[in-house]
Amino acid sequence: MNILAIETATAVCAIGLRTTDGFELGWVVDEDRHHTEVLTSSIARALAQLDLRARDLDRVVVDRGPGLFTGLRVGLATALGLSEGTGCSLVAVTSLELLAHGAHEEGTRGTLVCCVDGRRGEVFIQNFRLDDEVTALTSASVAVPRAVVIEWATNGAPVTFTGDGVERYLRDFAAVPNGTLEHQSVPSIAAALRLGATREPVAQVEPMYLREADAVANFSTRQRS
Amino acid sequence: MVLALAIETSCDDTAASVVDAQLHVHSSVIESSIDQHRAFGGVVPELAGRAHLTTIAPVVRRALLDAGLDPHAPAIDVIAVTSGPGLVGSLLIGLSAAKAYALAWDVPFVGVNHLEGHLFAPLLERPDLEWPIVTLLVSGGHSMIVLQHGPGQHEVLGETIDDAAGEAYDKVARWLGLAYPGGPEIDRLAATGTPGTLKLPVSMTGDDYDFSFSGLKTAVVRATEKNPEVAVADVAASFQAAVSEQLLRKLRRTLVANPALRAVALAGGVAANSALRRGVEELASEFGVVALLPSLSMCTDNAAMIAAAGLYRFAHNGPSDFALSARPNWALAEVS
Numbered sequence: 433m434n435i436l437a438i439e440t441a442t443a444v445c446a447i448g449l450r451t452t453d454g455f456e457l458g459w460v461v462d463e464d465r466h467h468t469e470v471l472t473s474s475i476a477r478a479l480a481q482l483d484l485r486a487r488d489l490d491r492v493v494v495d496r497g498p499g500l501f502t503g504l505r506v507g508l509a510t511a512l513g514l515s516e517g518t519g520c521s522l523v524a525v526t527s528l529e530l531l532a533h534g535a536h537e538e539g540t541r542g543t544l545v546c547c548v549d550g551r552r553g554e555v556f557i558q559n560f561r562l563d564d565e566v567t568a569l570t571s572a573s574v575a576v577p578r579a580v581v582i583e584w585a586t587n588g589a590p591v592t593f594t595g596d597g598v599e600r601y602l603r604d605f606a607a608v609p610n611g612t613l614e615h616q617s618v619p620s621i622a623a624a625l626r627l628g629a630t631r632e633p634v635a636q637v638e639p640m641y642l643r644e645a646d647a648v649a650n651f652s653t654r655q656r657s
Numbered sequence: 658m659v660l661a662l663a664i665e666t667s668c669d670d671t672a673a674s675v676v677d678a679q680l681h682v683h684s685s686v687i688e689s690s691i692d693q694h695r696a697f698g699g700v701v702p703e704l705a706g707r708a709h710l711t712t713i714a715p716v717v718r719r720a721l722l723d724a725g726l727d728p729h730a731p732a733i734d735v736i737a738v739t740s741g742p743g744l745v746g747s748l749l750i751g752l753s754a755a756k757a758y759a760l761a762w763d764v765p766f767v768g769v770n771h772l773e774g775h776l777f778a779p780l781l782e783r784p785d786l787e788w789p790i791v792t793l794l795v796s797g798g799h800s801m802i803v804l805q806h807g808p809g810q811h812e813v814l815g816e817t818i819d820d821a822a823g824e825a826y827d828k829v830a831r832w833l834g835l836a837y838p839g840g841p842e843i844d845r846l847a848a849t850g851t852p853g854t855l856k857l858p859v860s861m862t863g864d865d866y867d868f869s870f871s872g873l874k875t876a877v878v879r880a881t882e883k884n885p886e887v888a889v890a891d892v893a894a895s896f897q898a899a900v901s902e903q904l905l906r907k908l909r910r911t912l913v914a915n916p917a918l919r920a921v922a923l924a925g926g927v928a929a930n931s932a933l934r935r936g937v938e939e940l941a942s943e944f945g946v947v948a949l950l951p952s953l954s955m956c957t958d959n960a961a962m963i964a965a966a967g968l969y970r971f972a973h974n975g976p977s978d979f980a981l982s983a984r985p986n987w988a989l990a991e992v993s
């Protein structure tokens with residue numbers, strides 16, 4: 433199965449390709465939120481590099497968030513266009529589970545708290561247990577970093593923190609005496625390829641926003657043009 | 658036969674259309690998220706963006722199926738997509754999807770200016786029209802007079818210095834407690850009212866082609882406060898007459914100054930306004946030129962007009978690069 437993975441939930445934009453012949457490549461194509469400019473051209477280059485055309489794709493895997501809204505829109509619209517255009521299947525994964533599976537592959541074990549930077553002083557967060565498998569302990573939610581830090585410092589149990597939300601609020605998270613900071617901070621494209629190969633395809637991908645649109649909009653409106 | 662697929666997502670409408678190089682429209686699909694914005698009295702960018710993401714793939718699929726094409730391998734030669742101006746979060750969805758379809762089908766794509774799209778709308782219904790023409794482009798976001806020497810050859814003569822005409826309609830409608838969008842509501846009420854009941858100032862009397870509507874809105878507020886007995890229908894009729902008067906006066910100036918003009922066209926959402934359509938018809942017959950009044954579905958945002966502009970731009974400027982980004986403030990004057 434030829435699989436393309438697209439990850440645009442953070443400031444980093446990454447793609448991965450795994451071919452039927454077993455080749456697997458992952459690229460970080462941009463690190464500074466230029467998703468619109470780099471994504472499609474990078475996919476075209478990656479396909480060419482493996483001597484593939486878009487219509488040879490059997491599946492597109494996309495990170496549906498939570499994360500940066502602008503990046504998610506670009507990634508999701510691109511994944512929709514590619515799967516619709518070629519007729520290949522579409523699979524969705526979340527940025528938080530990609531962080532967890534990425535850490536698991538790196539050998540992290542125990543309790544893992546994944547934090548994606550949500551801007552506006554908040555992080556998108558989900559807790560996992562990593563042993564032989566990766567198990568979600570909570571569902572994804574929005575939290576204030578300080579509250580997360582206090583919760584774990586009070587709890588006292590050993591815990592590992594990972595994600596660009598941890599990097600953003602490094603000083604807060606470093607203050608947890610029983611905490612370890614993981615350095616892999618972006619959702620894993622290798623994990624996206626692996627999870628995407630086994631998941632059931634979906635007809636329509638729902639982005640994981642975790643915030644109401646009107647809260648984001650702050651009642652600002654524009655004129656129709 | 659050269660076939661274009663066009664995608665338009667610059668504001669609250671998700672639209673897709675298939676048009677051929679002879680400008681025959683094979684399909685045109687529009688899905689609006691306007692119902693979600695009504696309560697806010699204007700388009701909420703975040704809501705619009707979320708709606709586009711949900712509707713983009715089904716809308717494109719339907720446009721292809723309606724045109725009798727296979728959605729997974731359509732015989733499309735070029736993809737046209739609005740890349741500006743508009744809401745950036747909305748533009749990005751259409752643009753990203755268009756690039757992905759282009760990659761999927763291995764066809765070129767071209768970024769189109771939304772305003773130039775509006776200028777091409779009259780051509781879809783009158784491909785035989787003679788040049789030069791003048792177009793009054795009026796919508797919720799824009800109000801301008803554009804001289805067109807030929808397809809794609811435009812010169813902006815004047816534009817609004819403050820609010821767009823449609824914006825003034827929405828603001829006055831809100832003041833009168835009418836539903837959003839305000840244009841159709843005021844137009845409907847004005848039909849039963851008497852223009853001139855409310856004394857409103859005549860503005861922008863200078864010898865230029867610019868508009869101003871924000872003072873008019875303020876004048877309506879003051880005059881209704883001072884004369885609370887005036888019926889809403891009369892307020893609507895008075896306001897509508899004042900807006901049309903200013904727009905038509907500048908249009909008349911253009912016709913006087915450019916005797917070579919062969920037609921006068923209306924474009925944009927406010928082109929659906931009955932007073933304006935009547936006024937343009939009268940002006941056209943007075944000057945002996947053709948009145949180009951596109952059907953209502955061609956006045957408001959649609960993807961067929963983007964296809965028409967895209968076919969022209971692709972033929973003259975070639976394809977766009979995958980690195981193309983959205984241009985939320987892309988001015989018509991920068992298009993060539």
Ligand SMILES: [Zn+2]
Nearest residue numbers: 657771796958
């Ligand atoms: Zn428009």
